[in-house]
Amino acid sequence: MAKVNVYIDGFNLYYGALKGTPYKWLDLARLCTIMLPKDEVQHIYYYTARVSARAHNPSAPIDQQIYLRALRTIPNLSITYGHFLTHSVRMTLTGVNPAKRVWVDKTEEKGSDVNLATHLLRDAFTKRFELAVLITNDSDLAEPVRIVREELKLPVGVLNPHEHHSRELKGLATFVKRIRQPALHASQFPSVLTDAKGVFHKPSSW
Template sequence: MPTVNIYVDGFNLYYGAFRTRWPQYKWLDLQGFCESLLPGREVKRIRYFTAQVRNTPQNPGAANRQRIYLRALATLPKVEIHYGHFSTHDVRLPLANPPRNGPATALVRRTEEKGSDANLAAYLLLDCGRSDSDEAVVISNDSDFAEPIRLVRDALQMSIGVINPSQRRRSIQLWQAASWSYPIINERIFRSNQLPLQLTDANGTFSKPPAW
């Protein structure tokens, strides 16, 4: 059976599949999910790329809910979690419709996720360059990954697929760069791959957050 490594863009999966479409399935068994997506292949390694979120006044429990989910993912033997980080800074931007006698700009606080995309591309090229598996799959709809995917396909002569978790139109750049691609359109694959409500690790027993 051919082996496959899977590279998951965590925020793209979250916003593409869970934010609006299927929020009830966020307690996802990522290993079971990936194995269900790719029958006939042996899933060797799943690399999950994310960054630790911060609480906000609008969402005061976000950091703790994510922490518990990442703790749950860490119990899955084939899943490895890789972290980027968030950067917050103030920038001055032009107003779209400035008042006639008022300021033309506004000071805006911008929070950006840094590092996850670069980490995914780096590990993808590292693993494929050392022939760590027979095939690679990227779960994302982010066109920024088109060039590393194209390098894997053309320079390394390796089969690489793209699975789009978003209900939006697929990225043409990714579709053209990959060996194959398709969207996740089946709710059943999420519903049938949920983690147990209660889990145990080396630090004890913990449960799915009520709002997750």
């Protein structure tokens, strides 16, 4: 039984396995237990950024706050925040007039991959785990995984929330497992939770 730290790229998990499904009310501790049944999960690091309301999803910030509140009921989980950066860029219009260029507001999440890589390397150098497990499919994390595996000689597993595996991560990781629908289904929080502030409920739209 290995002592495990789990590092979760929240948006990679969301867009790979949760968006458009009934499984967004996901208990990450339960998911880790199901996916790593022979190991002892010491700590779960969750990386995200606070979302803003959009015309197609005006309740997104409130829903996210409720979910983050649910995650904070997990004793061995910590949340690290990045941020969103929005800027205007000129892009080519596809379709009828592909030569036309238009201004588009482009929003990018910044910080999650850097924060995850930093904490992974810190914990590896200080030997805070026997096994590191990443929940992501982001090939940008290939180099920190390589350093931990090849230079520090520590195992790193990947739980992939996407349908296809990153070739770079698959080539470097100790193991890669796909997170599938039955595990998500079995890892839901109860619809009603209680914390120090009182009782709260799963978002109605979820």
